[in-house]
Amino acid sequence: MENTMQFASRTTGPASRVVTASSIMNHCQKRRRIQLVPVLRISAILLLTIQFHFSRCYAEAIDLNPVEEWLAEHGDANLQNLIDFVSIPSVSSDHDHAHDVRECAKWLKADLQDAGLENVEILETKGHPSVYADWLRADDPDAPTVLIYGHFDVQPADPVDLWTTPPFEPHVREGKLYGRGASDDKGNMYVPVVAIKAYLKTFKKLPVNVKLLLEGEEEIGSPHMRQLLEHHAAKFAADYAFSADGGMVSPTTPSLCLMLRGAFAMELTLRTADRDMHSGSFGGGVQNPLHAMAHLLASLHDMETGRINVHGYYDDVDDLTEEERADIAKYPVPESERLRHEGVNVSVGEIGFNFYERTWARPTIEVVGMWGGFSGEGIKTVLPREAHAKLVCRTVSSQSADTSRKLIESHLTLAAAKIPGAVLEITRNPFSGSPFKTSKDTPGNTVVAAVLRNLFGREPVGMGMGGSIPVFTLLREILSVETTMLAFGHSDENVHAPDEFGRIDSFRKGEKAYVRLFQGLADAHAASRQGKVEL
Known part of the structure; x- marks a missing residue:
């Protein structure tokens, strides 16, 4: 950030700096202009x-x-x-x-x-x-x-x-x-x-x-x-x-x-069979796609440090300066108040950062949807043939959505290859924006x-x-x-x-x-x- 977070006025009285026409025009000449308008x-x-x-x-x-x-x-x-x-x-x-x-x-x-x-x-x-x-x-x-x-x-x-x-x-x-x-x-x-x-x-x-x-x-x-x-x-x-x-x-x-953070999204389908199967006849003898999907998604994060486990994902993430962290600390709404409004009692995430640092200046990979099998009333004793998940990922600093997406896809593809009987399909969502x-x-x-x-x-x-x-x-x-x-x-x-x-x-x-x-x-x-x- 360029001295972000806490705005401080340069002046408090009626007399201060003068901006001259020459300084204005000198600055203007540095801009790249669009030639489509006069x-x-x-x-x-x-x-x-x-x-x-x-x-x-x-x-x-x-x-x-x-x-x-x-x-x-x-x-x-x-x-x-x-x-x-x-x-x-x-x-x-x-x-x-x-x-x-x-x-x-x-x-x-x-x-x-x-x-x-x-x-x-x-x-x-x-x-x-x-x-x-x-x-x-x-x-x-x-x-x-x-x-x-x-x-x-x-x-x-x-x-x-x-x-x-x-x-x-x-x-x-x-x-x-x-x-x-x-x-x-x-x-x-x-x-x-x-x-x-x-x-x-x-x-x-x-x-x-x-x-x-x-x-x-x-x-x-x-x-x-x-x-x-x-x-x-x-x-x-x-x-x-x-x-x-x-x-x-x-x-x-x-x-x-x-x-603002950037964003991109993707959907995962992990398939282990051609059809749903009886959980008694096949349970314990074949791969359960829901178990496999849970394992795959868990591999994206280090549960102890909260860091993203994808190789190279932090390469283009700038560290917060001491000044930036001091400015964030001045934000007038305590994180406890922000969390309490949502019914949350503790901030969880990348260690070494507070809630606002995590949510404003750090990248994320979030599971925003996960489904598979029978979800209606009662029980259906079935092993589904496939499981699904949706990811929304937030980028910061100089991260590009395309590069970050490829890093995640590579990680998931390699992780899925280690799961016996699992075939992973990744679908890119057009949702995308730069930080x-x-x-x-x-x-x-x-x-x-x-x-x-x-x-x-x-x-x-x-x-x-x-x-x-x-x-x-x-x-x-x-x-x-x-x-x-x-x-x-x-x-x-x-x-x-x-x-x-x-x-x-x-x-x-x-x-x-x-x-x-x-x-x-x-x-x-x-x-x-x-x-x-x-x-």
Whole structure:
């Protein structure tokens, strides 16, 4: 990490550093630019915001009270729209819900058009579609362009019987909206949409140019996002990128996300016979595929040290520096509290690391599914012919999904060859994403920190996330734009689990954040014409 985890403001008073126009342009010249668009002013504009005091910006610029009044007046209507949105079972991993994912894209298209966005279209891929929209008529012809990312596909709702209310019949109770996708990511994705709508309905214009990239395949690893971005590079070119997918430490503690783990997945089938067999007639005389699968999976880890037992798996994993570990230790939520919320009494994993170090900065191989034989009510005295397992693996640092996958496949193949009577089949899943690491000092993080400081009245803290958002590294690689997370979900909201919920107050705070972000970026750009930006 580049000084990650705990964000510390460089300034505490109204006077500090000056960023000159020449230093801005010198930095800008170092960037690789995309030639498909006339000009990408990203670094110049971003650097201007680094020392920009947002409270001064708001005082001298346009009055945002009418926008926030519109948000308050239309809060119930916006919530009802979100309820309608969450009601669509857009489960991207289930072919039976492919129609629902498309219906969700159509719903979004209509809603974005109603909001006043332009050039709204459904972008086809070889899988589920994405949705694009923009508004590119800022008064300033040199206004920055902001790309906002989110996703409208959701995880399966299983096990449905553990939900208090049906997952696709959203229900509001105690200030929380319950439903699959209420937090990840429909609830959070809808936040900037509402902010844009409020601005356009109030002023009939935006202070910056805005583009939206709303994906329908994030929950399955964004398998077609690379092709989509490469094909539409000019369409998505921007000076800033912000992600509405992600979250904060807590409703009262703002944060900057500085690292995400990468991911890839595979499925294993281990076969020992052509057909199921009577457990009395054959038990003890032939290989049991369930026993063999358990042995195979156990070989992936050293149970005493918690380390991954795959040769070469740690070769591209960077060690945490002392500074990084000290920053992680400052994270304001004790690991005991984080675990207690999930009903877990102890953190288990790679020795020598605490819970947050393990889940933010260390690689994993996790068994997320395992089955075979008879699982219905009662007993069936049968030896199954095969056993199955699903693995999801998280990568960090410079690990590549392809190299790491091959290392695991080699390990499993060799281990299976030592099991008498067992034949192993490995199927690669398209789910994949690269690890992402950034610094608290990037221009995007700096401007978001200023917005959050103004909104929460306190410094944001740095954090990592153990999950993966594949588009972050793709935007960096293909569009040369750094992505900054500005999302308002929280770790206790049961994402990917029964009774997922989003906090309505957090959504409304997020709407104000995006409103202030747009105006703050416009004001910072205007200040650049004076050749410097002073705190």
